[in-house]
Amino acid sequence: GADISKLLSSTGLVTYDPGFANTASCASEITYIDGDAGVLRYRGYPIDQLANGSTFIETSYLLIYGELPTAQQLGEFEDKIRRHTLLHEDLKRFFDGFPRDAHPMPVLSSAVSALSTFYQDSHNPFDAEQVELSTVRLLAKLPTIAAYAYKKSVGQPFLYPDNSLGLVENFLRMTFGLPAEPYEPDPVIVRALDMLFVLHADHEQNCSTSTVRLVGSSQANLFASVSAGINALFGPLHGGANQSVLEMLESIRHSGGDVGSFVQKVKAREAGVKLMGFGHRVYKNYDPRAAIVKKTADEILTGLGKRDDLLDIALELEGVALSDDYFIERKLYPNVDFYTGLLYRAMGFPTKMFTVLFAIGRLPGWIAQWHEMINDPQTKIGRPRQLYTGPGEREFVPVGKR
Numbered sequence: 001g002a003d004i005s006k007l008l009s010s011t012g013l014v015t016y017d018p019g020f021a022n023t024a025s026c027a028s029e030i031t032y033i034d035g036d037a038g039v040l041r042y043r044g045y046p047i048d049q050l051a052n053g054s055t056f057i058e059t060s061y062l063l064i065y066g067e068l069p070t071a072q073q074l075g076e077f078e079d080k081i082r083r084h085t086l087l088h089e090d091l092k093r094f095f096d097g098f099p100r101d102a103h104p105m106p107v108l109s110s111a112v113s114a115l116s117t118f119y120q121d122s123h124n125p126f127d128a129e130q131v132e133l134s135t136v137r138l139l140a141k142l143p144t145i146a147a148y149a150y151k152k153s154v155g156q157p158f159l160y161p162d163n164s165l166g167l168v169e170n171f172l173r174m175t176f177g178l179p180a181e182p183y184e185p186d187p188v189i190v191r192a193l194d195m196l197f198v199l200h201a202d203h204e205q206n207c208s209t210s211t212v213r214l215v216g217s218s219q220a221n222l223f224a225s226v227s228a229g230i231n232a233l234f235g236p237l238h239g240g241a242n243q244s245v246l247e248m249l250e251s252i253r254h255s256g257g258d259v260g261s262f263v264q265k266v267k268a269r270e271a272g273v274k275l276m277g278f279g280h281r282v283y284k285n286y287d288p289r290a291a292i293v294k295k296t297a298d299e300i301l302t303g304l305g306k307r308d309d310l311l312d313i314a315l316e317l318e319g320v321a322l323s324d325d326y327f328i329e330r331k332l333y334p335n336v337d338f339y340t341g342l343l344y345r346a347m348g349f350p351t352k353m354f355t356v357l358f359a360i361g362r363l364p365g366w367i368a369q370w371h372e373m374i375n376d377p378q379t380k381i382g383r384p385r386q387l388y389t390g391p392g393e394r395e396f397v398p399v400g401k402r
């Protein structure tokens with residue numbers, strides 16, 4: 001109800017930009033997005049080239065250190081990560097404290113926050129060696145933590161990492177493997193998951209990344225900053241959307257598969273129903289990541305023998321939305337999460353794990369952005385202004401007289 005323009009004219013030079021839709025909070029060399037053209041590049045390399053030709057570890061190196069590694073640099077980086085995949089035995093006990101049906105995202109953020117207590121030798125954000133150690137520890141341990149969050153939820157024993165395996169194979173084995181039973185991850189799943197991690201690896205100043213930078217701007221360490229980012233990613237308007245999309249597709253199927261009437265409900269804004277997996281703050285065109293996932297979804301689902309009617313519902317829903325004026329006028333297109341849930345499900349992950357997979361993918365972006373923030377001489381502690389709309393001065397009345 002407040003008259004914002006009146007407030008603004010009385011506050012001096014303050015911009016009012018809810019959701020920071022038009023405010024650049026930093027300069028960055030990491031990721032380029034042209035939302036109108038549907039372009040995404042990491043350090044100058046187009047996302048489709050990286051998705052098809054690179055790997056998650058190589059892309060992580062590119063994002064964090066700025067250049068593609070040589071074969072030797074890549075080998076050394078992979079080796080370093082391999083040697084840090086174990087969790088401290090005391091950290092493993094944390095998982096016992098959570099309820100068995102706990103959502104794995106807050107379990108993940110709690111465990112990452114706890115890394116600050118186990119590695120107090122790496123709290124100085126200006127010591128390059130300490131930061132490098134935290135970087136490697138995080139990249140190595142997040143998949144282990146994620147797999148244990150899953151194991152806890154299904155009541156199965158934890159598996160130690162097997163350091164003869166690559167990051168994705170190791171993660172799949174710790175998630176789906178059982179003690180004393182050989183586990184051979186399906187190479188189709190390994191390649192697809194690796195590619196999905198590449199697609200999620202950075203996306204400039206989204207909600208979770210801005211959170212990592214904001215927390216880091218107070219000079220909080222990398223573990224504390226990333227833990228905050230994981231909590232930001234948990235929300236259904238951000239990383240939580242991949243879970244919501246699948247729940248939406250399942251509820252459409254449950255009610256007889258009537259896509260048209262669901263779209264009508266969205267347009268009528270019934271009880272806050274949104275078309276989950278659609279729309280983006282920056283993309284006003286097809287999300288290039290969604291285009292890649294859509295292209296591979298059919299092929300991978302068919303390859304795994306998991307092609308089902310949910311993909312048909314998704315394809316129909318996209319078709320109906322993209323030919324409807326409501327969505328055309330608002331430039332609402334599928335975002336990366338519209339099709340990813342179908343793939344995660346076909347790989348055997350329960351819905352609750354989808355956002356965790358996003359977090360594993362986004363980690364190198366958070367780390368790269370934190371590095372850039374801490375080394376940028378322009379960085380100041382993040383501290384937005386406000387427009388005060390509360391009461392004017394009034395006299396305190398003791399409780400007995402109220």
Ligand code: ACO
Nearest residue numbers: 237238239241266274275276277278279280281330335336
């Ligand atoms: N379904 C229906 N209508 C939508 C949707 C949607 N998914 N998204 C936006 N709109 C409408 C809004 O109601 C608004 O209409 P109006 O101008 O008539 O009021 C208009 O489109 C503009 O939308 P905003 O909410 O202003 O856009 P904003 O940039 O603030 O939000 C967001 C972007 C949060 C992604 C939004 O599109 C959304 O909620 N989408 C669904 C959730 C989702 O998929 N999130 C994942 C984002 S990508 C990621 O994190 C990987």
